[in-house]
Each structure stands twice: as C-alpha cells, then as structure tokens.
Amino acid sequence: MFRIWGLNIEEIIVDGRIWWKVYIKSPFYKEGWKFGLNSKLFLEAQTRGVEKFLIQIGGREIIMAVPSQKYLKEKTKKGEVEYKPSMFENSEPLKIYYFTI
Numbered sequence: 001m002f003r004i005w006g007l008n009i010e011e012i013i014v015d016g017r018i019w020w021k022v023y024i025k026s027p028f029y030k031e032g033w034k035f036g037l038n039s040k041l042f043l044e045a046q047t048r049g050v051e052k053f054l055i056q057i058g059g060r061e062i063i064m065a066v067p068s069q070k071y072l073k074e075k076t077k078k079g080e081v082e083y084k085p086s087m088f089e090n091s092e093p094l095k096i097y098y099f100t101i
Helices: 040-045 069-077
Strands: 002-004 007-014 016-024 033-038 052-057 060-065 081-084 095-100
Touching: 002 040, 016 081, 033 040, 069 081, 069 095
Parallel strands: 016 052
Antiparallel strands: 002 007, 007 016, 033 095, 052 060, 081 095
C-alpha cells in the first residue's frame, strides 16, 4: 500500500490489468452522497497505466474507469469540480472532482 495526495492506495492486478484500490474515509452529502478525488490522482494513474479504480468507502466498493481528459472537462462544465487552496506557498490550487455514489 502507498499514499498519494493523502489517499491510501493499493495496486492490484485484475486479469493482467492494473487497478488501484483507493480508500476513501467518508463520503459527504451535497445533493446526494458523493466523494471527491484530486485531479493529480487521475494524471498519476494515467502515467502509471492504471485502467480502473476500485473505490473503497466503508464496506462498499465502487468500480470506475480512470476518467479521460474529455470526461473531466465535461465534469468541469457541469460544475462538478471545486478548487481548494494549496497548503504550499506559490502552488496552484487543488482541483477536486466530485462523483455521486
């Protein structure tokens, strides 16, 4: 298991393909139950050849494909993204995409 941007991640191989099991501490309620993931996680997954995420929230697991840039642009247009200030000086804000459970 390793950590990326505060998330515990376990790399697993399913039928010869790389998946990341991402552990989410807790979802939140905003017009339905949701969870958020940092855009940098998607870029890192694409760089490492990850095909799918297995999202672990409590006792529930959700399978999702690593989102394409086109899909993320659509989420941005729909307002399903939030920019949060970086903890580091002179760094760009975090871009968090929200997904409905």
